[in-house]
Amino acid sequence: MGVPVFQVQHLVRQHDIQLFSSNFPLYADLSTRVMAMLEEFAPRVEQYSIDEAFLDLTGVCQDDPVAYGLKIKKAVFQPIFRTPLFEICI
Numbered sequence: 001m002g003v004p005v006f007q008v009q010h011l012v013r014q015h016d017i018q019l020f021s022s023n024f025p026l027y028a029d030l031s032t033r034v035m036a037m038l039e040e041f042a043p044r045v046e047q048y049s050i051d052e053a054f055l056d057l058t059g060v061c062q063d064d065p066v067a068y069g070l071k072i073k074k075a076v077f078q079p080i081f082r083t084p085l086f087e088i089c090i
Helices: 005-014 024-038 065-080
Strands: 044-049 052-056
Touching: 024 044, 024 052, 024 065
Parallel strands: none
Antiparallel strands: 044 052
16 A cells, blocks of 8 residues: 655655656546446456456457457557556456
């Protein structure tokens, strides 16, 4: 878990760390779009948190699950995240 910035302020100064505020409305919007896209690839999607989900791929990708995962990653990444600021793990 994270810690308040005031507790690590010395590290921020020591390592010249740049801090940026969060844009929670944008993050929530992106999460909603990603979850909707994931539902196109699996009959059952369980959203675990705002940025995590489990897909039940039973009967969907029996031949090559790795290729199917990469297909999902490509489909989600291209239209939503056009910059390398976000990471998608399959």
